[in-house]
Amino acid sequence: MNDRAIAAEFTGTALLVFFGVGAAAVAGPLIGPIGIALVFGLVLLALAYSLGPVSGAHLNPAVTFGLLLAGRIGPRTAVRYAVAQCAGGVVGAGVLYVLVSAIPGFSVHGAFGTNGWGSRSAVGINGAGAFLAEAVLTMLLVLVVLGVTRRNAAPGAGGAAIGLTLSALVLVGLPLTGCGVNPARSLGPAVFAGGAALSQLWLFLVAPLVGGALAAGVDRLIHPVPRVTTVVAGRDAVAAGAGAV
Template sequence: MEKRAVISEFLGTLLLVFFAVGSAVLCVEYIGTLGIALAFGFTLLALAYTLGPISGCHVNPAVTLGMLVARRIDVRTAVTYWVAQLVGGIVGAALLFLLAKQVPGLRTSGSFGSNGYGGRSAVGINIGGAFLAELVLTFLLVFVVLGVTHRVAVTGFDGLPIGIALAVIHLVGIPLTGTSVNPARSLGPALFAGGGALSQLWLFIVAPMVGGALAALVHQVTHPVGEERVIADKASAA
């Protein structure tokens, strides 16, 4: 495994948190829910084309787990990616926190783009509903990633459906939980938000990981390995 792949996962997660979560922290009253959803989708789309050929542009521990369960990467690579992603998420949130502190009157405690349920959810979704929502939303993301990539890297037009999927996921998930589908994205902001964000953080780590693993298992049924190779060969020939 190349060092630059690990650096790419660190940098990609950092940028995803800084720009996409930053849209919620700094710009929500100007761009609304649709704008935040597009910020997440477009940021991931840009990163997919930029970093995909280097590391696969997972920038999400749930995606990495899906790749591991699908046997596209080994355990060592997965663990290294997880560390890089979590550290990247924390550093991205730290930079965003530093920037937010320069805006007079902007509150950073309590929310700061973090995820939540109950009183921390826009619609008051309960813990069971939040777990189910995060599981299903992450399932879609990881299933799409596995479906459009035939190896580890993002190539060709693979990034487009991935970015669109993440945008749609946020349109549905923002009112429910603020949308995690990514433990690294949840960890960084929660550390700086504190309070309820930290006490509820476990759900936004466990549910996305379960959703990612289930997506990989279902993908093995709907897209057998032999069939994937045939599709990939046909695409290369075209």
């Protein structure tokens, strides 16, 4: 692993948050849930192919955690990736905050594309339900990443599979919790929205990590053969296109 990989994770996560959260917070009333889902998925797809050869394009601490537990990356790499992703999420949301501040009458307080449950959920899901939803949704995302980045996976298909999976998850998760499935994506806008978005943030940091751990466990059951870490350009990494939300 080198500094280019860390820069790629930081930049990619910032861009994912800027465009994805921007679609949810600003363009949502115009493009609807299908449009929001497409923005998240298509941006992730593009980043997976463009940044995958550099860092693996995790762009999500839950994905990094799952890959760590699956034996695909080392602990030092995982920690550095997670820090870069969370910092990128905050910076991406910060740039979006500056942009929306130029929109007359736009308020970020308590909203701003953040995640939540109870009164902050479109269907009023409670905390336990929100935790379960985030864990299961993230589990599917990480399981897909683990599957499409195996050495025997179809070459070149990883980014498309992961991007389409994220779009599907956003469609399902939006009315439930706003669809976090990525601690960095949830952290960034919550920092600027404040209020209930911050008080409920813990769930959207913990539940996706639980989902990532579950995915790693399921992957080991399905593929019990021991893996070796793939080393690319002197760093621990998964195959190109291993991105996630």
